[in-house]
Amino acid sequence: MLKTTSVFISLWIILSVRAQDGREIVKKADDKAKGKNSLASMTIQIIRPGWSREMVMKTWTKGNDLALILVVSPAKDKGIAYLKRKKEVWNWIPAIERNIKLPPSMMSQSWMGTDFTNDDLVKEASVVEDYDHTVIRDSAIDGRLCYMIRLLPKPQTSVVWGQVLLWIDKKEFIILHAVYYDEDGSLVNTMHCSDIKMLGGRLLPARMEMIPAEKKGNKTVLIYNDLKFDQTLDDDLFTTQNLPKLK
Amino acid sequence: MIRRPQNLCILHIPADAAGIHSKNMRDKIKILTLALLLLCTTRLFSQEGSADRPKWVELHGYIKDMQIVSFGGTADSLSSSNLVYNRLNLKFNLSKKLSARFEIRNRMFYGDQVAAIPDFGNLINQYPGNSNLSVLWVNQPNLVIQSVVDRMLVQYSTIKWDVTVGRQRINWGINNIWNPNDIFNAYNFLDFDYEERPGNDAIRVQHYLKDNSTIEFAYKPADADNQSIGAVLYKFNRKKYDIQFLAGVFNTDIVVGAGWAGSIHELGFKGEISYFHPKKQFTDSTGVISASVMADYTFKNNWYVNLSFLFNSDPSNSFNLNYKYMNFNVTAKNLFPFRYTLYTGVVKSFSPITSLNMAMVYSPTNNTLLLYPTFSWNIAEDFDMDFIIQSFFASQEGHYQSLGSSVFLRFRWSF
Numbered sequence: 180m181l182k183t184t185s186v187f188i189s190l191w192i193i194l195s196v197r198a199q200d201g202r203e204i205v206k207k208a209d210d211k212a213k214g215k216n217s218l219a220s221m222t223i224q225i226i227r228p229g230w231s232r233e234m235v236m237k238t239w240t241k242g243n244d245l246a247l248i249l250v251v252s253p254a255k256d257k258g259i260a261y262l263k264r265k266k267e268v269w270n271w272i273p274a275i276e277r278n279i280k281l282p283p284s285m286m287s288q289s290w291m292g293t294d295f296t297n298d299d300l301v302k303e304a305s306v307v308e309d310y311d312h313t314v315i316r317d318s319a320i321d322g323r324l325c326y327m328i329r330l331l332p333k334p335q336t337s338v339v340w341g342q343v344l345l346w347i348d349k350k351e352f353i354i355l356h357a358v359y360y361d362e363d364g365s366l367v368n369t370m371h372c373s374d375i376k377m378l379g380g381r382l383l384p385a386r387m388e389m390i391p392a393e394k395k396g397n398k399t400v401l402i403y404n405d406l407k408f409d410q411t412l413d414d415d416l417f418t419t420q421n422l423p424k425l426k
Numbered sequence: 427m428i429r430r431p432q433n434l435c436i437l438h439i440p441a442d443a444a445g446i447h448s449k450n451m452r453d454k455i456k457i458l459t460l461a462l463l464l465l466c467t468t469r470l471f472s473q474e475g476s477a478d479r480p481k482w483v484e485l486h487g488y489i490k491d492m493q494i495v496s497f498g499g500t501a502d503s504l505s506s507s508n509l510v511y512n513r514l515n516l517k518f519n520l521s522k523k524l525s526a527r528f529e530i531r532n533r534m535f536y537g538d539q540v541a542a543i544p545d546f547g548n549l550i551n552q553y554p555g556n557s558n559l560s561v562l563w564v565n566q567p568n569l570v571i572q573s574v575v576d577r578m579l580v581q582y583s584t585i586k587w588d589v590t591v592g593r594q595r596i597n598w599g600i601n602n603i604w605n606p607n608d609i610f611n612a613y614n615f616l617d618f619d620y621e622e623r624p625g626n627d628a629i630r631v632q633h634y635l636k637d638n639s640t641i642e643f644a645y646k647p648a649d650a651d652n653q654s655i656g657a658v659l660y661k662f663n664r665k666k667y668d669i670q671f672l673a674g675v676f677n678t679d680i681v682v683g684a685g686w687a688g689s690i691h692e693l694g695f696k697g698e699i700s701y702f703h704p705k706k707q708f709t710d711s712t713g714v715i716s717a718s719v720m721a722d723y724t725f726k727n728n729w730y731v732n733l734s735f736l737f738n739s740d741p742s743n744s745f746n747l748n749y750k751y752m753n754f755n756v757t758a759k760n761l762f763p764f765r766y767t768l769y770t771g772v773v774k775s776f777s778p779i780t781s782l783n784m785a786m787v788y789s790p791t792n793n794t795l796l797l798y799p800t801f802s803w804n805i806a807e808d809f810d811m812d813f814i815i816q817s818f819f820a821s822q823e824g825h826y827q828s829l830g831s832s833v834f835l836r837f838r839w840s841f
Contacts, residue, residue: 225778232778232807253807254486255840264638267666274621275613277597280668280687282694285724293778337692415585418638419668424583 201312201328205345207352209306211381214408216241220251221403225293228396234293235404237425243305245417249425260422271422278419286339294368294389294399296339309336310343320346320355321373340367351375351382366392378406487514492619492836496539499818499830507537511619515577523584529577529622534570541568556627556647559593576625588632593625596644598659598672599698600685603734603769606700606716607685609676609758610646610655615769618800618814619836626655638663652678652705672700676759679704679713694722702759715739716759728775736767743791745818745829764789779804792820810838 216239223234234256239247248261258273268281288296310330318327325346332338341362346355357370368391372384387401415421490511497504511533518526533550540546547565551572560574579592599605603615611623628646635641639662648654657674667688674681683700696719703713720734742763756762767789775781780803787796797817804810814836818829 227777230779232804253840255488255808255810255838257486264663267663275597275623276595277599279602280600280694280696282692282722282724283689284692284694285730288724288726288728413585415634418634420588420632420634420638420640 201314201326202307204314204326204347204352205310205312205328205330206307208345208347208354211352212354212383213240213243214379214381216408216410216412217379218407218410218412219403220405221401223293223295224400224402226396226398226400239412239416241412241414241417243308245414247417247422247425258423260425262417262419262422264417269419269422271419273423276423278422283337294391294397295401306330306343306345309333309338315344317349318346320348323351323355324349325355353383355384368392374402378403379408381408482519484517484519485514486841487512488838488840490619490836490838492834494537494539494832494834496830496832498828505537505539505542507535507539509619510534513622524580524582526580527577528575530573530575531622532571532573534564536569538568540570546570547572553624556649574624576622578625586634588630588634590630590632593627594630595623595625596628596630596646597623598670598685600668600670600687601696601698601718601720601734602722602732603720603771604718604736604761604767605698606718606758606761607670607672607683607698609657609672609674609681609683609700610644612756612758612761614756616798616816619834628655635662657681675705676702678706679759680708681758690721692723694720696720700758714759716761718761730771730773730775732769732771732773734769734771736762736769738762738765738767741765741791745794745820762787762789764791764794766790792822793826794818794820808840810840812836812838 219238221236221238223236225232225234232253234253235251237249237251244263244265246261246263250256250259258271260271262269262271262278266283268286269278270281271278286296310332313329313331315327315329318325325348328345328347330340330343330345332340332342340359341364342360344358344360346357347353348355353372353375355372358366359368359370361367368389371388371390372386373388374386375382375384377383378385383403383406385403389399389401391397490509492509492511493506494509495504495506511531513531514529516528518528520526535546535550543549547562547570550570551560551562551574553560553574559576559578560572562570562572564571575593577593577595579590579594581588581590583589596610597608597613598610599608599613605613610626610628613621613623626646628644630642630644632640632642639660641658641660643656643658645656646654655674655676657672657676659670659672661668661670663669665688667686670685672681672683679702681700681702683698685696685698687694687696689695697717699715699717701713701715704711715737716739717737718734720732722730722732724730738760740760742760745763767787769785769787771783771785773781773783780801783800783802785796785798785800787798788794795818797815797819799815801813802810803812812834814834815831816834817831819826820829821827822829
């Protein structure tokens with residue numbers, strides 16, 4: 180009897196977690212990775228068969244609505260900056276000393292030739308708000324026990340993906356692995372996170388690899404050189420007039 | 427990582443090159459070479475800075491070499507020239523609020539194309555500024571060396587204010603190709619080798635208001651009263667649209683203008699319009715309208731399409747193809763010499779380091795057509811190559827014919 184009851188209780192807990200907490204788990208992991216605001220320095224490596232390129236940039240984020248990217252190297256692109264305010268994105272080009280507003284359709288495309296989309300970088304779509312979440316099962320990634328969660332875009336959200344699968348560490352709430360499918364259900368990108376260490380006072384992956392499904396030998400690696408959370412970031416920082424002054 | 431060849435910094439100028447015989451010339455070249463060498467050495471200590479705080483002086487720039495071959499049209503023969511081009515951008519971070527910029531372009535032209543243009547050296551050495559900040563080091567029929575300072579400014583910045591005094595670029599454009607609102611220094615998409623554009627000797631005051639809106643004033647004085655430009659610009663963001671209004675004085679005219687940048691669903695949608703009315707005989711004269719609209723869209727698989735349209739109510743209808751070395755005198759009032767002009771640009775990125783831009787410009791006036799493909803290749807981290815063709819066609823004297831083509835092969839090393 181006791182056994183049956185405990186099985187029932189466990190089942191109830193599991194079911195309730197699956198039914199209700201997919202969103203909560205994703206939100207917890209998303210909050211942990213983003214913080215209320217963040218300031219980061221990162222290196223992006225584009226790896227292709229036969230060649231590779233490296234880019235260093237700084238990013239500032241505040242909530243889901245405000246983000247800035249400043250390219251630090253290579254020399255030719257130094258000073259190029261991006262601003263995202265809600266659903267709008269501007270691109271500062273130092274050589275012509277002007278902002279260019281990007282068309283919304285550019286969001287789903289490759290960011291500066293990487294395997295990340297503009298959307299990945301400035302997080303136009305919210306993994307919490309723009310999707311419905313379902314916990315599918317437990318699954319291990321690199322020896323860490325994870326929730327495997329399916330994300331389906333809510334109707335009428337301009338989300339790039341048809342389906343996203345996330346693997347989130349059960350103990351630490353870290354997104355360790357993600358698989359992105361297009362609207363036809365074909366695999367597009369696989370993201371894998373590693374080098375988990377303390378960053379900005381939190382346990383987070385310092386290395387993320389984005390691997391496109393259809394291009395053999397292609398890969399983009401994002402490495403955090405430095406990450407700070409909950410700094411004082413004024414809203415005035417996230418303006419088109421501030422883009423030329425970023426340092 | 428690619429190691430940067432340090433000796434590329436020195437513009438190697440052979441002193442015994444044809445036409446340089448006088449001691450005076452050689453001394454000038456020595457000074458130029460020394461100056462460049464010194465500036466290149468400066469970068470050794472200027473490049474390293476901590477992540478958060480920039481160095482008090484930063485140096486960036488590039489060295490380009492461009493081979494140009496022209497054929498067809500009236501010349502009816504092949505001519506060529508070479509341009510070695512160095513740009514040095516110096517920024518001084520004097521204090522938290524005060525900064526200064528000094529930017530210089532050094533160019534060396536040689537080849538039979540240079541010799542074919544009479545007094546080419548003095549032609550390119552004209553600079554429409556208050557102070558003459560250019561030097562014509564060598565002016566020989568087939569070798570011209572010139573330096574010009576096109577930025578020399580001091581800027582005082584606070585969160586709410588920017589005050590900039592000196593030679594500067596004031597860019598009020600919104601559209602990607604034609605900018606009727608860019609009254610100080612219009613962008614010329616044909617002059618691809620000088621995207622920075624010349625500066626204006628001006629004062630600019632920008633005041634930032636809440637919600638990403640700005641009011642600014644800029645004034646470029648001139649010795650002659652009818653050559654000064656001064657205007658007020660107000661820009662703001664509403665309902666996902668950037669909107670701006672401007673009013674002021676443009677040479678002999680009064681100018682009012684407006685522009686926007688927004689979107690229709692996923693399509694980028696931008697436009698600019700300016701109206702120029704003569705100051706003299708204000709009531710019994712007609713003005714000039716310069717207006718452009720554009721739409722752009724990014725497709726899957728890295729295709730990008732840009733459609734732009736330009737209206738010029740006072741077209742000159744004359745098309746000067748000798749633009750290659752000149753500043754191609756476009757103004758916001760006369761961005762292209764025809765009444766209606768359509769630009770289509772299709773960009774395909776084959777990979778993060780190679781792309782092809784197939785641009786085409788068409789005007790019903792004489793069925794003028796410009797084919798303008800650009801192939802770009804980032805060979806190594808700081809080393810680029812561009813292969814560009816500009817081919818012009820039009821109806822002339824009852825025939826549809828080529829007005830001439832130029833092929834450009836350009837290498838660029840950035841530092």
